[in-house]
Amino acid sequence: MQQVNDRIFTETRWRGCNPSFVVTTDGVVVIDTPQLPTKAVAMRSEAESHGPIRYVINTEHHVDHIFGNYYFKGAGTVVHHQGVHDRFMVVYPELDPFAYAFESVPGPNAKGTDLDDPEGLALWPDRATYYADPNKNGVCFTGDLTLWVGNHTFHLLHTPGHTPGQVAVYIPEERTVFTGDTIFSGCQTWLMTSDVDEWIASLGRIGGLDIDRVVPGHGPVTDKSYLHMQRSVLLDWKTAVAAAVAKGWSREETIKRVNFAERCPVDVGQGYMMDYIQNLNAGSLWDKLTAPQPDPLAGG
């Protein structure tokens, strides 16, 4: 894995999120697990070569941050926000997360990219085996949570927006924050399960931290200046779709005409998903901006 300094390891070149771990004087803390089975197994053994794993933190409920938990059974305590717990590998009408994860190994659903995981097939559990124990439960919290491990402090800050249970992991001793998908560094932002206003507020909260380094959910390690770029991406999307709604464009017309594909590539291994992201970003924002708001006079 890529070494950020003596104690911080991450990996920005695998399909999926940037799974990371931090080495303390009293064991290792993992932040997000790899989606690809062989990478999950490899990361676990690399992390354990530095000491026992004490905690496995998930920054959100999306597959690319939690699926690999299955391969970390018995390695420390899983910790995540209530919002992650409530949505952990839940099958929704619009998305079956187990099938989605399976796209990255060979089989009937495989999409085939150069960053897929053919050896992962041998490690793949059937659906019933997986769901019997996906390594979901450990510590679940609302608000913020602080863990002290050896000489490090891990502040898990609730930073909703990309997802409801989103957290950022702030380590003051390293002047570093792991933002999860509150930051997509140099790659396309996924908006479909998001609340853009909450997301922008969370960027402001992260901006208040005393840090030199930002480890994003996707894309290269960056610094605080990228918070401005992420805010600009969110505002551009929301403004463009709000303008479309104001012009009376239908959902279909909005999807056809509002598009930020030229802005940057999709994260590694998922280039084939560019249209999918553009369409769902525009469509989900159109849905939110045209939804009737709750009646303020309804009482209750």
Ligand SMILES: [Zn+2]
């Ligand atoms: Zn992600």
